[in-house]
Amino acid sequence: MSKTPDDLKYSKSHEWLRSNADGTVTLGITDHAQDQLGDLVYVEVPEAGRELAAQEACAVVESVKAASDVYTPIAGTVIEGNETLADTPEAVNNDAYGAGWLLRLKPADSAALDGLMNAGDYQAFLESE
Amino acid sequence: MGAKLVDFAGWDMPIHYGSQIEEHHAVRRDAGMFDVSHMTVVDLVGAGVRPFLRYLLANNVDKLQQHGKALYSCMLNAEGGVIDDLIVYFLEESWFRLVVNSATREKDLAWIEQQATGFEVEVIEQPGLAMIAVQGPTARDKVLPLLPARRDSAAALKLFYGVEIEDWLVARTGYTGEDGFEIVLPDSEAEAFWRALADAGVRPCGLGARDTLRLEAGMSLYGADIDETVSPLVSGLGWTVGWDPATRDFIGRAALERERDAGPAARFVGLVLEDKGVLRNHQRVLVEGAGEGEITSGSFSHTLGRSIALARIPAAAAGERCQVEVRGKLLSARLVKAPFVRNGKAQINID
Numbered sequence: 001m002s003k004t005p006d007d008l009k010y011s012k013s014h015e016w017l018r019s020n021a022d023g024t025v026t027l028g029i030t031d032h033a034q035d036q037l038g039d040l041v042y043v044e045v046p047e048a049g050r051e052l053a054a055q056e057a058c059a060v061v062e063s064v065k066a067a068s069d070v071y072t073p074i075a076g077t078v079i080e081g082n083e084t085l086a087d088t089p090e091a092v093n094n095d096a097y098g099a100g101w102l103l104r105l106k107p108a109d110s111a112a113l114d115g116l117m118n119a120g121d122y123q124a125f126l127e128s129e
Numbered sequence: 130m131g132a133k134l135v136d137f138a139g140w141d142m143p144i145h146y147g148s149q150i151e152e153h154h155a156v157r158r159d160a161g162m163f164d165v166s167h168m169t170v171v172d173l174v175g176a177g178v179r180p181f182l183r184y185l186l187a188n189n190v191d192k193l194q195q196h197g198k199a200l201y202s203c204m205l206n207a208e209g210g211v212i213d214d215l216i217v218y219f220l221e222e223s224w225f226r227l228v229v230n231s232a233t234r235e236k237d238l239a240w241i242e243q244q245a246t247g248f249e250v251e252v253i254e255q256p257g258l259a260m261i262a263v264q265g266p267t268a269r270d271k272v273l274p275l276l277p278a279r280r281d282s283a284a285a286l287k288l289f290y291g292v293e294i295e296d297w298l299v300a301r302t303g304y305t306g307e308d309g310f311e312i313v314l315p316d317s318e319a320e321a322f323w324r325a326l327a328d329a330g331v332r333p334c335g336l337g338a339r340d341t342l343r344l345e346a347g348m349s350l351y352g353a354d355i356d357e358t359v360s361p362l363v364s365g366l367g368w369t370v371g372w373d374p375a376t377r378d379f380i381g382r383a384a385l386e387r388e389r390d391a392g393p394a395a396r397f398v399g400l401v402l403e404d405k406g407v408l409r410n411h412q413r414v415l416v417e418g419a420g421e422g423e424i425t426s427g428s429f430s431h432t433l434g435r436s437i438a439l440a441r442i443p444a445a446a447a448g449e450r451c452q453v454e455v456r457g458k459l460l461s462a463r464l465v466k467a468p469f470v471r472n473g474k475a476q477i478n479i480d
């Protein structure tokens with residue numbers, strides 16, 4: 001059973017989002033997603049300042065097997081990408097909700113997260129998949 | 130054993146048993162094992178086997194004069210295209226064993242049967258045999274105590290030789306660039322042997338690690354690097370063509386000679402990505418002044434910490450550099466000679 005922390009929001013394309021105290025949102029891929037991908041060997045994150053539309057591809061995670069796009073479920077402006085992943089892509093496998101975060105963004109609409117799944121919904125979604 | 134399974138040519142195959150990277154390193158540094166029972170074992174039996182193989186295979190089976198000796202060869206069509214690549218073992222003068230790919234099983238068997246017409250040869254597939262490859266610097270030491278008999282004969286095997294031990298075939302061959310054994314044994318004994326190997330500290334490895342290991346070793350994967358549309362001469366396999374003696378008339382010879390004499394249109398090279406990213410099959414390779422080629426196998430080298438690939442590029446390509454189109458961007462790569470890694474050591478310079 002993959003981990004789904006209670007304090008996060010989730011998307012159907014297996015991203016997680018965390019609301020930070022300063023109004024920004026941190027985004028990564030879920031434990032389930034990293035497990036499906038297998039060992040990552042390369043991660044590409046967006047540059048600060050990039051404007052993202054909802055559902056836009058915002059990062060690339062590559063396992064030995066394949067490259068996969070990561071989508072942001074909400075629109076916003078990139079504050080920073082996790083540049084340390086260029087040298088430590090395995091952090092996404094080992095700590096998907098911590099050191100493996102992909103990017104931080106300032107949401108265009110602070111209420112946008114409300115429409116996403118909570119941990120219980122996401123868990124149920126995984127079981128139905 | 131915690132395997133993540135995928136379908137491969139109709140077989141449920143483990144892609145990994147937890148971590149593909151750890152499995153890769155286990156083979157380079159210690160010992161790993163692969164269940165490769167999907168490989169197709171075909172015995173050729175009869176007085177006409179050697180003459181038949183002289184005709185069937187591009188490599189010259191007359192290089193096999195000592196019992197147990199193995200030979201890597203392509204099996205070509207009349208146009209010089211590769212129907213399959215395989216290993217042939219010389220067991221007895223009237224008994225040779227082929228190990229061919231599973232994805233090509235049906236067409237291989239049909240082709241071999243068809244070509245065998247007129248030769249005194251019986252073609253016998255052996256679906257009741259399993260195959261386990263144990264590879265890595267400590268592989269032989271870990272396997273030897275577990276063999277059912279004649280351990281001295283297995284310990285004494287030279288590279289690319291095999292020995293029959295009861296109804297097992299133990300061969301010092303592999304697909305990783307490391308020392309070790311490939312062992313063909315009855316299905317009924319495979320599970321117990323696998324568990325004994327695991328107890329001896331041999332790590333189970335999946336298809337994922339098998340692919341990155343063989344890529345580092347510069348070994349061809351059928352269906353990716355070679356197929357019926359290309360000849361060995363443009364696939365880095367010219368060394369496997371047994372040209373001598375000129376009188377040996379093997380299938381595809383005339384086409385290969387024409388290609389050789391005209392000068393092959395392409396050459397097969399290794400690539401090391403200098404920028405960050407991952408090289409993948411079918412990406413375009415741009416060589417200044419020479420045109421375009423294509424990556425046939427690309428992945429990530431866990432030993433080198435870089436992305437590497439095998440590629441077919443125009444014969445006119447000179448110099449050391451090229452560019453590869455990776456997800457819409459042009460990245461820099463260096464042309465190198467494969468293998469990238471052998472016996473745990475890098476064979477190319479990484480700055």
